[in-house]
Amino acid sequence: xxxxxxxxxxxxxxxxxxxxxxxxxxxxxxxxxxxxxxxxxxxxxxxxxxxxxxxxxxxxxxxxxxxxxxxxxxxxxxxxxxxxxxxxxxxxxxxxxxxxxxxxxxxxxxxxxxxxxxxxxxxxxxxxxxxxxxxxxxxxxxxxxxxxxxxxxxxxxxxxxxxxxxxxxxxxxxxxxxxxxxxxxxxxxxxxxxxxxxxxxxxxxxxxxxxxxxxxxxxxxxxxxxxxxxxxxxxxxxxxxxxxxxxxxxxxxxxxxxxxxxxxxxxxxxxxxxxxxxxxxxxxxxxxxxxxxxxxxxx
Numbered sequence: 001x002x003x004x005x006x007x008x009x010x011x012x013x014x015x016x017x018x019x020x021x022x023x024x025x026x027x028x029x030x031x032x033x034x035x036x037x038x039x040x041x042x043x044x045x046x047x048x049x050x051x052x053x054x055x056x057x058x059x060x061x062x063x064x065x066x067x068x069x070x071x072x073x074x075x076x077x078x079x080x081x082x083x084x085x086x087x088x089x090x091x092x093x094x095x096x097x098x099x100x101x102x103x104x105x106x107x108x109x110x111x112x113x114x115x116x117x118x119x120x121x122x123x124x125x126x127x128x129x130x131x132x133x134x135x136x137x138x139x140x141x142x143x144x145x146x147x148x149x150x151x152x153x154x155x156x157x158x159x160x161x162x163x164x165x166x167x168x169x170x171x172x173x174x175x176x177x178x179x180x181x182x183x184x185x186x187x188x189x190x191x192x193x194x195x196x197x198x199x200x201x202x203x204x205x206x207x208x209x210x211x212x213x214x215x216x217x218x219x220x221x222x223x224x225x226x227x228x229x230x231x232x233x234x235x236x237x238x239x240x241x242x243x244x245x246x247x248x249x250x251x252x253x254x255x256x257x258x259x260x261x262x263x264x265x266x267x268x269x270x271x272x273x274x275x276x277x278x279x280x281x282x283x284x285x286x287x288x289x290x291x292x293x294x295x296x297x298x299x
Contacts, residue, residue: 001045001046001086001297001298001299002043002044002045002046002297002298003043003044003045003082003083003086003295003296003297003298004041004042004043004044004295004296005041005042005043005079005082005083005293005294005295005296006039006040006041006042006079006293006294007039007040007075007076007078007079007082007121007122007292007293007294008035008036008037008038008039008075008120008121008124008289008291008292008293009035009036009038009039009040009063009064009068009070009071009072009075009117009121010033010034010035010036010070010071010075010116010117010120010121011033011034011036011070011156011158011251011258011260011286012031012032012033012116012120012249012251012252013032013033013034013196013199013203013211013214013215013218013249014031014032014192014195014196014198014199014214014215014217014218015029015030015031015032015116015192015193015195015196015199015218016031016114016116016192016218016222016252016253017114017174017189017192017222017225017253018030018031018114018131018189018192018193018196019031019114019115019116019129019131020112020113020114020115020171020175021114021135022175022178022179023178023189023193024131024132024133025133025135026133027133027189027190027193028130028131028132028133028193029114029130029131029193030128030129030130030131030193030194030196030197031114031116031128031129031131031196032126032127032128032129032142032196032199032200032203033116033120033126033127033129034120034125034126034127034288035120035121035123035124035125035126035288035289035290035292036070036158036286036287036288036289037286037287037288037289038063038064038070038284038286039062039063039075039289040060040061040062040063040072040075040076040078040079040121041060041061041062041079042058042059042060042076042079042080042082042083043057043058043059043060043083044056044057044058044083044084044086045057058083060076060079062075062076064160064258064284065160067256067257068160068251068252068257068258069250069251069252069253069254069256069257069258070251070252070257070258071116071117071118071120071121071252073111073117074102074103074106074113074117074118074121075117075121077102077105077106077118078098078099078102078118078121078122078293079293080102081098081101081102081105082098082293082295085098085295086297087295087297088295088296088297089293089294089295092123092139095122095123095292095293096119096122096123096137096139098122098293099115099118099119099121099122099123099137100115100118100137102118102122103115103118112171112172112175113171114131115129115131115137116129117252119137119139121292121293122292122293123139123292123293124289124290124291124292124293125141125142125288125289125290125292126141126142126144126203126288127139127140127141127142128140128142128196128197128200140200142200142203142204144203144204148203148206149288151208152208152288153286153287153288154266154269155208155262155263155264155265155266155269156260156261156262156263156269156286157241157245157260157261157262157263157269157272157273157276157283158251158258158259158260158261158283158284158285158286159237159258159259159260159261159272159276159281159282159283159284160257160258160281160282160283160284161231161233161234161237161256161257161258161259161281162233162280162281162282163231163233163256163257169228170226170228170229170253170254170255171253173226173228174225174226174229177225177226184224185224185225187224188221188222188224188225189221189225191217191221192217192218192221192222195214195217195218198210198214199211199214199215202214208246208262209246211246211247211262212245212246212247212248212262213246213247214247215246215247215248215249215260215261215262216247216248216249217247218249219238219248219249219250219254222249222250222254228254228255229250229253229254229255230250230254230255231255231256233256233281234250234254234255234256234259236279237259237276237279237281238259240275240276240279241261241272241275241276244261244263244264244268244269244271244272244275245261245262245263245264245268245272246262246263246264247261247262248260248261248262258284
């Protein structure tokens with residue numbers, strides 16, 4: 001039997017951190033993100049022998065490094081579960097159940113994090129995910145005209161700073177402040193959650209300038225959560241590209257990994273790539289992924 005799976009990673013636009021249980025259990029959370037065509041791939045092969053023994057081989061490969069802030073570890077767990085399950089996906093419910101299982105495995109292992117990465121990877125596309133206090137999740141697909149999708153792909157610039165980070169350590173700092181009831185932390189999280197809905201409207205209306213400002217707002221709020229959500233490299237990069245972008249934010253928990261910018265024009269994006277490369281950072285070209293997790297099974 002052969003099972004092959006492929007799951008996309010994601011970029012997040014707004015609402016990061018509000019998909020984590022301490023927050024959404026109290027206030028409800030919302031994130032706006034997009035699956036992108038950078039993947040985790042997995043392959044599971046089983047072979048039976050005459051002696052009654054079975055040989056099992058599992059292989060993985062990724063297009064982006066761990067610690068990139070793109071949800072690579074969550075995508076890997078989604079792939080692993082799909083390989084273990086060994087059946088094709090039938091509908092959205094299958095995808096959501098698999099995403100939830102991947103999230104719960106991480107909790108059992110003591111890994112601190114949220115749900116948006118698993119859902120983005122399993123479902124694919126551009127979505128507003130709502131995380132309810134009763135632990136349920138609502139998937140709200142954002143359906144844009146093909147022209148808008150192409151324009152966004154031509155304006156978004158994703159840059160890897162070359163400094164991977166362990167997001168669980170940043171989570172420990174942030175949720176420590178949340179449990180202590182720090183008003184600045186709670187207010188920043190509420191702003192990030194509410195801005196996910198504002199970002200959805202900006203996307204649907206084609207208001208890229210507004211979307212860029214919301215991206216930057218996420219970064220400003222993240223720095224209010226804890227200083228480790230940024231780094232000297234990230235600050236240098238933002239300063240270097242400030243005249244070229246409508247806004248930007250570190251991906252995921254921040255502190256390193258990838259940074260996403262929405263550039264003013266295609267020409268500004270090209271110049272941004274040139275400047276970032278000169279600074280020693282690596283641009284990652286990408287397109288959106290609208291398939292999500294794919295599973296192929298051969299008996």
